[in-house]
Amino acid sequence: MTRIIGPDDMEAISLGGAFLGTGGGGDPYIGKLMARAMMTDHGPVKVVAAADVPDDALCVPVCMMGAPTVMVEKLPNGDEALAALRALEAYLGRKADFLICIEAGGLNSTIPFAVAAATGLPLIDGDGMGRAFPELQMVSLTLHDISATPMVIADDKGNTGVLNAVSNQWTERLARAATVEMGGAALVALYPMSGRQMKQGLLHGTLSLIHDIGKTILTERAANRHPAAALIKMRGGFDLCTARVLDIERKTTGGFARGRARLRGMDEDSGRAFILSFQNEFLCLEDDEGQPLALTPDLICALDADGGLPVTTENLRFGLAIRLIGLPADPQWRSDGGLALAGPAYFGYPHPFQPLEDLVRARRPKDKPRNMEVTK
């Protein structure tokens, strides 16, 4: 099952990526422009099923690392990502055969398309998260003992570094320090892996899913419908709340955009209040009594309550009305290993992980969310 993705598909890809990116992974508008420009010059990109990749192929994820708040002002020009890939190939003494998206996101699921177009390499239909996460060890590859290194990090000035670290956590620490010094955002090529490792470690089908989600958003908008209902139905999700941003605390420190927003409920959620916390991605939604409504690693996806477009953390602002949708994470993330990597405790939230479905079921009747079973 090979999909051919051309410039006209990039709007859907960037929107679908931004939706699954749970606020992180960068701005879909920038991502779309980058990939489109590269495809217009070099032609479309082939997306191949993981199963069709030979076991001995060299598969390399390329992505941006850093705070999305920085990426808005410090755009990658596309050459850094290619420089990172080329430097990794030089270090390994071998050319890459396939490229990979490490995560969903407006930028991080479009940059690999730009690099794929520039190099003529196919992209694999999968990713390392099924969503976006802020730290580089937070990928299914870590759960399958695949090393993040050798890893290359490259900046806009022409600096590059090759890391070899003793663990993926150490890779994160060292690469994050370099990212901060490089100006808060950098391009990386990492987790070089064989086709065999890829088939075991990657979450399959993510690019098709991103594409389909993006097309759904576009179709619903074209029909003047808010896409929330269709997306919830498509992904077995839950409508968490519709609310307006009252107040937002945001700091770009240590290479991350961290903060929390206070939200005031609207429409059916009128009279209620929420706290939405993030570190690049939306990670924890609580009600005004501190009770969790959705917790990482489950997905908290934000859409503009009016227009229905995905909202990223860096675009969250006072007065914006958003509609939050919860999606269950891939089962790997709910395992002990997955929760140790990216559960609430890792980020310092005081709640033990509870699956979204349970949290929704436990909500007081007046708080009952409008999930599809209820509204139908």
Next chain:
Amino acid sequence: MTRIIGPDDMEAISLGGAFLGTGGGGDPYIGKLMARAMMTDHGPVKVVAAADVPDDALCVPVCMMGAPTVMVEKLPNGDEALAALRALEAYLGRKADFLICIEAGGLNSTIPFAVAAATGLPLIDGDGMGRAFPELQMVSLTLHDISATPMVIADDKGNTGVLNAVSNQWTERLARAATVEMGGAALVALYPMSGRQMKQGLLHGTLSLIHDIGKTILTERAANRHPAAALIKMRGGFDLCTARVLDIERKTTGGFARGRARLRGMDEDSGRAFILSFQNEFLCLEDDEGQPLALTPDLICALDADGGLPVTTENLRFGLAIRLIGLPADPQWRSDGGLALAGPAYFGYPHPFQPLEDLVRARRPKDKPRNMEVTK
């Protein structure tokens, strides 16, 4: 002119290095032990004149990077330096032919002896500073357009990084960030250069000088004489002051030990006060009216006022009596390029550079230092 340096020479080398290290470059006691242990296992080290090195030889400096305050508690075990060298060789696809000391210092002029003993490689009689400086671009090699990269950085845990940077200043920024993340100290192999580049860019004869200074310290101490007078005579230096540490501010931040000490004059300097500022190295000596008495890049070398042993910044402590000696820097450091790299303005001191000789000549009669011409 080849010198053979064995375990019994390391006491002199470490003391001479610590003296020229102007407070930086690490503790001579630790340095001595490391190199001795390695020489006892592997035999002595050959130190060759720069002129005897073939133009096409690969010459590589190895050293420790970080805050000396950290190095006191987080000792290198010797393997990290060798790991850094081996990783650089692997990256370059070529074995090193000669090793280099990048700077004078208790540790940084002994670590290369340890690595030379372990590898059987000869050391070149020279260094990149003729003293110690806190930042890695502050070497004569930068003045001769020799790149610090490819550079390898290695830590005690087994992490390594290879950097390629667009300037030696960028190398410093990125390697410093990695050093901080690695725990405040790391081992590096950098400035890989040809024999031809080395002959142009290196300051020649530094290891012989360090050895001779160390022997002078030992000889004078053995004769129950304070070594200051002999060292001043040997190097054309000046006695700056003898004083007791009254107060010391010290912060280990950003990978450096920064601070300043207030000193109260003793003996002939009784009734006077001084401020001694440092960033790993002693960089600025002022009197109590803020007038400069010695300024970087000229050398401010500290000896214990009683025992005559070199005092490093991390060993500076309340109540310690020290004798400060000023030595003129190598003429390259006093050039416009040298002052831009390591002059007072770079470090934020408010004084324009003035040569030590001029500052000494300008001192008020009651402040006249006891330089050799005066006391003879």
